[in-house]
Amino acid sequence: MKIAVCVKEVPEAGPNRRIDPATKRMDRSGDKALNAFDLNAVEAALKIKEASGDGEVVLVSMGPAKALESIRKGLAMGADRAVLIADDAAAGSDLVATSYVLATALQRETPDIVLFGQQAGDGDGAVLWAAVADRLKMPVISQIAELDVSGGQVKAKRQTEFGYDTIQAPLPAVLAVSDAVNEPRYPSLKGIMGAKKKQQDVLSLADIGADAGRAGDAGSRTTVGALNPPPSRGGSQKIEDDGTAAEKILEFLMERKFV
Amino acid sequence: MSTLVFLEHHGSSIQKGSLGVLSKAAALDPDTSGVIIGSGVGDLASQAASYGAAKVFIADDASLEAPLPQARVDVISKLVRDQGFDAVLFAASVLAADVAGGVSARLDAGLNWDLNDLAMEGGELVGKRAALGDSVYVDAGWTAAPRLGLVRSGSFEPTETSGAGAVENIPVELEDFSSKAVMVEQAHEESSGPSIEDADIIVAGGRGLGAPEGFGILEELAKALGGAVASTRAVVDSGWYPYSTQVGQTGKTVSPKLYVACGISGAIQHKVGMQSSQVIVTVNKDGNAPIFDFSDLGVVGDLHEIVPALTKLVQERKG
Numbered sequence: 001m002k003i004a005v006c007v008k009e010v011p012e013a014g015p016n017r018r019i020d021p022a023t024k025r026m027d028r029s030g031d032k033a034l035n036a037f038d039l040n041a042v043e044a045a046l047k048i049k050e051a052s053g054d055g056e057v058v059l060v061s062m063g064p065a066k067a068l069e070s071i072r073k074g075l076a077m078g079a080d081r082a083v084l085i086a087d088d089a090a091a092g093s094d095l096v097a098t099s100y101v102l103a104t105a106l107q108r109e110t111p112d113i114v115l116f117g118q119q120a121g122d123g124d125g126a127v128l129w130a131a132v133a134d135r136l137k138m139p140v141i142s143q144i145a146e147l148d149v150s151g152g153q154v155k156a157k158r159q160t161e162f163g164y165d166t167i168q169a170p171l172p173a174v175l176a177v178s179d180a181v182n183e184p185r186y187p188s189l190k191g192i193m194g195a196k197k198k199q200q201d202v203l204s205l206a207d208i209g210a211d212a213g214r215a216g217d218a219g220s221r222t223t224v225g226a227l228n229p230p231p232s233r234g235g236s237q238k239i240e241d242d243g244t245a246a247e248k249i250l251e252f253l254m255e256r257k258f259v
Numbered sequence: 260m261s262t263l264v265f266l267e268h269h270g271s272s273i274q275k276g277s278l279g280v281l282s283k284a285a286a287l288d289p290d291t292s293g294v295i296i297g298s299g300v301g302d303l304a305s306q307a308a309s310y311g312a313a314k315v316f317i318a319d320d321a322s323l324e325a326p327l328p329q330a331r332v333d334v335i336s337k338l339v340r341d342q343g344f345d346a347v348l349f350a351a352s353v354l355a356a357d358v359a360g361g362v363s364a365r366l367d368a369g370l371n372w373d374l375n376d377l378a379m380e381g382g383e384l385v386g387k388r389a390a391l392g393d394s395v396y397v398d399a400g401w402t403a404a405p406r407l408g409l410v411r412s413g414s415f416e417p418t419e420t421s422g423a424g425a426v427e428n429i430p431v432e433l434e435d436f437s438s439k440a441v442m443v444e445q446a447h448e449e450s451s452g453p454s455i456e457d458a459d460i461i462v463a464g465g466r467g468l469g470a471p472e473g474f475g476i477l478e479e480l481a482k483a484l485g486g487a488v489a490s491t492r493a494v495v496d497s498g499w500y501p502y503s504t505q506v507g508q509t510g511k512t513v514s515p516k517l518y519v520a521c522g523i524s525g526a527i528q529h530k531v532g533m534q535s536s537q538v539i540v541t542v543n544k545d546g547n548a549p550i551f552d553f554s555d556l557g558v559v560g561d562l563h564e565i566v567p568a569l570t571k572l573v574q575e576r577k578g
Contacts, residue, residue, distance in 0.1 A: 139440035160353045161352055170439055236554065256517075
């Protein structure tokens with residue numbers, strides 16, 4: 001059983017995050033981490049591998065070469081190796097271009113299962129799996145809350161606007177899991193120490209046989225125009241608890257007359 | 260200019276969100292059509308006509324009975340190729356997001372999502388979207404047709420306006436892989452219990468509570484503040500708290516004066532149900548959680564210490 005997990009490095013959340021007005025791209029200069037929703041997908045992959053008794057979990061990502069630092073968290077949790085497509089020509093890829101590059105990278109891996117988390121923490125996008133599944137010509141099931149893989153079949157339960165669906169599909173398949181599907185494990189010290197030594201391939205578009213004209217700006221079909229400030233929420237604050245957080249929240253609530 | 264709107268139905272009615280997008284599209288472009296995809300759906304065409312559809316395409320086939328995305332990608336992609344639509348619009352839902360993503364790949368067509376407004380500028384469609392947890396509003400454009408747009412739920416109210424509603428049945432040809440995923444069971448969830456929709460103050464809990472028992476400290480804080488307790492899809496799916504308290508895309512939409520989010524990551528699924536709250540206070544141990552992007556006061560810390568301490572302070576204050 002070979003399981004590919006699509007993961008992404010995202011900027012840390014908070015009031016300091018911004019879109020660079022010059023490039024119209026997300027400013028990725030600040031602190032970064034592995035997208036939190038991807039941890040559920042990594043955990044789901046590890047569970048499937050453990051239940052099947054053997055197999056391989058491969059992390060597949062696209063981003064700058066230094067994104068490996070964030071991706072290593074998935075290796076520390078227990079994934080076997082990582083493939084990162086890092087190419088200047090892929091920067092600024094929208095859904096059309098990203099799904100093309102990822103699908104091209106995934107085709108080389110011929111996985112039985114392609115896993116996604118429920119959304120990217122930075123772009124609010126929740127459609128990538130459907131685009132990748134279409135390019136791979138595989139069945140797709142999204143928003144999965146319960147997952148059962150056995151006998152070459154996947155059975156999944158998920159919540160919709162109307163109740164609960166139970167959906168079944170043969171492998172290979174593309175699966176997007178929700179944050180209800182599991183509780184991601186914390187990497188052990190041994191896992192963290194061992195992560196650096198695991199195979200990590202940083203590949204260019206040419207390495208995977210992808211057409212640079214279909215990646216990055218050249219391959220994208222959407223644009224970002226004018227940036228406008230939102231209707232103000234007032235000054236937004238983010239604080240670390242130093243033991244006085246409850247007092248600070250109370251002050252905040254009293255200023256606004258909730259207490 | 261010609262526009263196609265995906266009209267999602269449930270039972271014998273077209274979804275309100277789809278009708279809202281249809282009436283907005285018809286106001287921007289008189290040459291707006293709708294497409295209805297399912298089994299035994301011919302009777303729904305008249306609903307589309309009353310919300311401005313000049314033409315209604317019907318794909319009616321037993322293989323389209325289950326609300327699964329990939330067969331719908333086949334139908335819509337072929338229709339767009341045959342008719343040459345400039346724009347294809349979807350009202351956000353669990354189903355529509357997957358359909359839109361698939362059509363984007365099939366046609367190599369740009370998709371902008373989370374749109375909260377649409378406009379025509381110089382004869383071309385432009386979308387408006389809030390990005391980065393609503394901290395910036397962006398004009399979202401396309402470099403080529405067809406332009407695909409996924410509209411945030413609740414952005415447009417359906418407006419009755421008569422369209423010609425000429426009905427055309429279209430043939431259904433599916434790809435092999437599109438019918439491999441099958442619906443085994445659909446269970447309807449009844450919403451019951453006390454309503455959170457009328458509460459001025461809501462204290463909400465997510466997976467960060469760690470266990471179902473964690474809701475106890477939220478109930479005490481809610482009682483001290485005079486508010487109601489709400490939850491997320493993740494904890495409802497895990498059986499920790501009743502579905503009737505779930506806020507989000509597949510739950511309830513609330514807009515209280517104060518929303519206190521405890522151990523909630525702020526997934527879009529949840530955000531769309533509570534983002535219009537007047538004041539949002541967050542306690543979460545993961546400083547990287549997206550909810551910090553749209554909180555007025557965000558506290559990075561352990562809710563199991565902070566929440567009971569806050570409850571005590573509020574009780575003391577209120578005497």
